[in-house]
Amino acid sequence: MSDNQLTELIERYLNDEMSHDERIQFELLRKNDAAVDSRVTEHKQFIGLLKQYGERLELQKRLDAIHNEIDVHTLKEEVTIHPAWIVQLWRHHHSKISVAASIAIFAILSTLFFTGKLNSHDSRFVELRDEVNRIRVSNDQLKKTVNTSLITAKANKPKPSNPGNFRGTGFALSSNGYIVTNYHVIKDADSVYVQNAMGESFHSKVIYTEPQNDIAILEINDSTFKNLGAVPYNFKKSSTDLGENVFTYGYPGGEVVFGQGTLASANGYQGDTTEYQVSVPVNPGNSGGPLLDDKGNVIGIINGKQTQVAGAAFAVKSSYLLKAIQNIPSDSLSKSLILNSKNTLAGLSRPQQLKKLKNYVFMVKVYNQ
Amino acid sequence: MNKELKASAPTDSEIVLGILNNSEITLKRLYTTYFPMVLQLIINNNGNEDDAKDIYQEAIIVLYNKIKSGQFELSSKLKTYIYSVCRRLWLKRLSQMNRYGGDIRDFEEYLPVDDEVDNHNERDIQFDKMENALQLLGEPCKTIMEDFYIHNRSMQDICERFGYTNADNAKTQKYKCLQRLKKLFFQQK
Numbered sequence: 001m002s003d004n005q006l007t008e009l010i011e012r013y014l015n016d017e018m019s020h021d022e023r024i025q026f027e028l029l030r031k032n033d034a035a036v037d038s039r040v041t042e043h044k045q046f047i048g049l050l051k052q053y054g055e056r057l058e059l060q061k062r063l064d065a066i067h068n069e070i071d072v073h074t075l076k077e078e079v080t081i082h083p084a085w086i087v088q089l090w091r092h093h094h095s096k097i098s099v100a101a102s103i104a105i106f107a108i109l110s111t112l113f114f115t116g117k118l119n120s121h122d123s124r125f126v127e128l129r130d131e132v133n134r135i136r137v138s139n140d141q142l143k144k145t146v147n148t149s150l151i152t153a154k155a156n157k158p159k160p161s162n163p164g165n166f167r168g169t170g171f172a173l174s175s176n177g178y179i180v181t182n183y184h185v186i187k188d189a190d191s192v193y194v195q196n197a198m199g200e201s202f203h204s205k206v207i208y209t210e211p212q213n214d215i216a217i218l219e220i221n222d223s224t225f226k227n228l229g230a231v232p233y234n235f236k237k238s239s240t241d242l243g244e245n246v247f248t249y250g251y252p253g254g255e256v257v258f259g260q261g262t263l264a265s266a267n268g269y270q271g272d273t274t275e276y277q278v279s280v281p282v283n284p285g286n287s288g289g290p291l292l293d294d295k296g297n298v299i300g301i302i303n304g305k306q307t308q309v310a311g312a313a314f315a316v317k318s319s320y321l322l323k324a325i326q327n328i329p330s331d332s333l334s335k336s337l338i339l340n341s342k343n344t345l346a347g348l349s350r351p352q353q354l355k356k357l358k359n360y361v362f363m364v365k366v367y368n369q
Numbered sequence: 370m371n372k373e374l375k376a377s378a379p380t381d382s383e384i385v386l387g388i389l390n391n392s393e394i395t396l397k398r399l400y401t402t403y404f405p406m407v408l409q410l411i412i413n414n415n416g417n418e419d420d421a422k423d424i425y426q427e428a429i430i431v432l433y434n435k436i437k438s439g440q441f442e443l444s445s446k447l448k449t450y451i452y453s454v455c456r457r458l459w460l461k462r463l464s465q466m467n468r469y470g471g472d473i474r475d476f477e478e479y480l481p482v483d484d485e486v487d488n489h490n491e492r493d494i495q496f497d498k499m500e501n502a503l504q505l506l507g508e509p510c511k512t513i514m515e516d517f518y519i520h521n522r523s524m525q526d527i528c529e530r531f532g533y534t535n536a537d538n539a540k541t542q543k544y545k546c547l548q549r550l551k552k553l554f555f556q557q558k
Contacts, residue, residue, distance in 0.1 A: 004544040046551060047518055052492075053499045054519030059433060062393070063426045066400045072408070072418045079409035081474075 006036070010043050127214075127304050128252070128287035128313075129168045129185040129366075166366040169250035169289035169302070170194055170218060173325065175228045176335045177220035179204065180321060181288030181364045182303045183211045192218060194362040197256060200224070201365070208328040213274055214303045214316055215324045216288075218364070219334065231340040232356045233290070236297040236318050240276070242266065248280050248302050248315075249354060250289030251363040258354055259286075261311070263299075268314040269306060275314045276300050282313040288364060291315040296345025296353055378402050381447045388436045400429060403448060406477065407455045413474050414459065424462065428454040431489045445480055453479040457486045502553040510546035517543060 012018050013026050030037045090097065168185030172178065179194055186192050186206055193201045202222035209216045240246075240263055247260040261280035268275025278291060282305050291300035300315030325337065345353045379387075379398045387395025404425055411421035428451050435441040456479050503511050509531055516522040516530070524536055524543070533539040 003548070004541060007544050007547065008540070046554070049495055049499060050514070050518045053496050054515065056430065056496055057519075059430060060426065062396065063400060063429060066397045067404075067422055067426070069397075070401060070404060072422075075405050075408055076412060076418050079405055079412060081413050 006039065007043070010040050013040070014044055014047075126284070126307055127182070127184045128282055128284050128302065129166045129182070165368055167251065167254065167285050168287040168364045168366070169252075169285065170362045170364040171288075171290040171298075172228055172231055172360040172362070173217070173339060174337055175230055175340075176337075177202075177225055177228070178335075178337050179218040179220065179362060179364075180301065181216050181218060182301060182316075183209050183214045183216045184303070185288050185364055186216050186218070186366055187211070188368050189366045190368045192367070193365045194218065194220060195365060196362055197358045204364075207332045208324070210320075210324045210327070213320045213324060215301065215321060217324065217328060221334075228360060230342070230344070231360055232344040233292060233296045233298050233360075234340050234343045235322055236293070236299045237322060239266065239317060239319065240293060240299045244299075245294045246278055246280065246291055246299065247350070248278075248282065248286065248289050248291050249357055249361050250282075250286040250302065251361075252283035252285035254285070254363070256358065256361070257283075257286075260350075261313075264312070269304065272314075274320050275303070275316055278302075278313050278315055279311045280313050281311065285363075286313075290357075290361065292345075292353075292357075296343050296348070381443055384447060385436055385441065385443065388433060396433075399447075400425075403451050406448070406452060409476055410452070410455060411459055413476075415463065416459065420459075420462070424455050424458050427458055427489065427493075431485055434489075435485070449478060449480060450482070452477040453482045454486060457482050461486070461490075498554055498557045501557060502550055505553050506546065506550050510542075510549065513543055513546050514550055 009026060013023065018026060030040060166185060166189075168181055170179040170181035170185075173180050186209075189206065192204045192206060194204050195201045202220045202225045204218040204220050204222070207217050207219045242263055242265065244263045245260070246263050247258065249256065249258050251257070259280045259282060261278055263276055264279045265277035267273055268277055276291070276299070278300075280291070280302075282289075282302055286302045287304070289302045290298050291302055293299050297318075298321075299318050301318075301321060302313060302315045305313040322339075325339065328337070345356060348356070379395065379402065384395055384399050388399070404421075407425040407428070408418065408421045411424060412418070416424075431454050432441070432447070432451060456473070456475070460473060503514065506514065513527060513531070516527055517524070524539055527533075527543075528536055528539045531539070533542070
C-alpha cells in the first residue's frame with residue numbers, strides 16, 4: 001500500500017466516508033499496526049491545526065473589518081490621559097534637557113574653576129594679602145637694584161632685591177623679633193622677609209601657624225636684626241565693646257597707611273565669632289596688621305573684607321592671638337616670647353601713637369614659586 | 370460615540386450566546402464595546418493605537434476560542450476578563466521590547482489569566498509555523514491546501530480551477546502537496 005493510498009484511507013476514515021465493512025477492516029489494521037495508528041493521530045492533529053489556522057485567519061479578517069469601522073483617532077484623544085505640560089515636556093525632551101543641564105553645569109564649574117572662584121571659600125570675602133603685579137615688580141626691582149647697590153656700597157651686605165610675590169603686614173609681639181601676621185599671607189611661602197619702616201629687610205622663619213584662626217607667628221632670624229626695644233602696646237584679653245574707636249596701621253600697596261573707624265560688630269563674616277567686624281577702610285596688603293583701640297591696646301589682626309559691602313572689614317580677635325601664642329610648642333621658640341604688659345601708648349595723641357607704633361609694624365614679603 | 374456604546378452595551382450572556390451562534394452582529398458589538406477600555410490601557414502605558422489593536426484582537430481571539438470550545442464559564446465579568454488578558458499580553462509585549470519600566474497604570478480590576486495567555490501564545494507559535502510552511506510550499510500547492518482543507522472545497526472544484534484532466538491526477542498532486550507541507554511544518558524549530 002503506497003503512502004498516498006494510506007493517506008487517502010485515513011482521510012476517508014476521518015471524514016466518515018467509509019462503508020461499514022471498510023471501517024471495521026481499517027480499525028483492525030489500525031489496532032494491529034502501531035505505525036498506521038500514529039499516522040492517523042498525526043494526520044488528524046495536523047489537519048486540525050490547518051483548519052484552525054484557516055479559522056484564525058478568517059476571524060482576524062472579521063475583526064479587522066470591524067476595527068476599520070471604529071474611529072480610533074477620536075477615541076484615542078478621548079482616552080489618553082494628558083499629563084501636565086511640564087511632564088509632557090520632560091517626557092518628550094528629557095534627553096535634550098539632561099544634555100543641556102550637564103553642559104550648563106560643566107560650563108559653570110569650569111568657569112568657576114578657571115576664574116579661581118572655587119578655590120577661595122567665598123567670593124564675597126577677600127583676604128587682604130597683596131599680590132604684587134608684574135609692572136610693579138619690575139619697577140621696584142629697578143628701584144631696589146639702586147638701593148641695593150647703595151646699601152651694598154655702604155654696609156657691604158646683600159639684601160633681597162625682590163619685593164616678593166605677596167605682601168602683607170605683621171607686627172611685633174616682643175622686642176626680640178617675634179612677629180604675628182595672617183596665616184593666609186605666608187601660606188605656601190618658600191621664604192619670608194619682613195621689612196621695617198626704614199626699609200630694612202630681615203629674613204624670618206614661620207614658627208607656628210593656626211590656619212583655622214588665620215594666625216601665623218614669625219621669628220626674625222637675620223643676623224642684622226637688632227632688638228626693637230620695648231613694645232609700646234599690649235594685648236587685650238577681653239573682648240571689646242561695639243562702637244569703640246579703632247585704628248589700624250599697615251602696608252597696603254607697599255606704603256604705610258593709617259586707617260581709622262569703629263568696631264561695628266562682635267562677630268565676623270557670616271557670624272564668625274572668632275572675628276570682629278570693623279568699619280575701617282582696608283586694602284590688599286593690610287592683612288596681618290594690628291587693630292588697636294584708642295588706648296593703644298591690640299584688639300585684633302586685620303584679615304579680610306567683604307567685597308559687596310562698603311567698609312566692612314574683619315579682624316581676628318586678640319584673645320585668639322593670645323591662645324595661639326600659648327599653643328606654640330616650646331621647642332619652636334629659640335628665644336623667650338614674653339608679651340609686653342605695659343602700654344605706653346595710652347593717653348598719647350594719635351600722631352604720637354603712630355610715631356611710636358611705626359617701628360613695630362612690618363611689611364611681610366612672601367616669596368614662592 | 371462612547372456614550373452611545375455604553376448605553377447599548379450587550380450583556381455578557383448575550384455575547385456568549387451570540388458567539389456560539391456565529392452572530393456577526395454580536396462579535397461587532399463585543400468588539401466595539403470594549404475597545405476603548407483597552408485602547409486606554411495601552412495608550413497610557415507606552416503603547417500606540419496599533420499596539421492596542423494587536424493586543425485587543427488577540428484577547429478577543431482568546432475569548433472567542435474559549436467560548437467556542439465550551440470552556441468559558443461566566444465566573445467574572447467579560448469586561449474584567451478581556452481587560453486581564455490584554456493587561457497580561459501587554460506586559461509580556463513590553464518586557465519583550467524592553468520597554469517595561471516596572472509599573473503599569475491600571476484602569477480596571479483584573480484577574481490572573483497567565484495560563485490562558487500562555488496557551489494562546491503556544492498556539493500562536495504553531496500558527497506562525499503553519500503560515501511559514503504554507504509560504505514555503507508555494508503555488509499551486511498552497512492554494513490547493515487552502516481550498517481543500519480550509520475552505521472545504523470539493524476535489525471537483527479544484528480540478529476545474531487548476532485544469533487537471535482527471536480527479537486522480539489532482540488527488541495525487543494534493544497528497545504530494547500535503548506531504549511537503551507536513552515536512553516543511555515539522556522541519557521548523
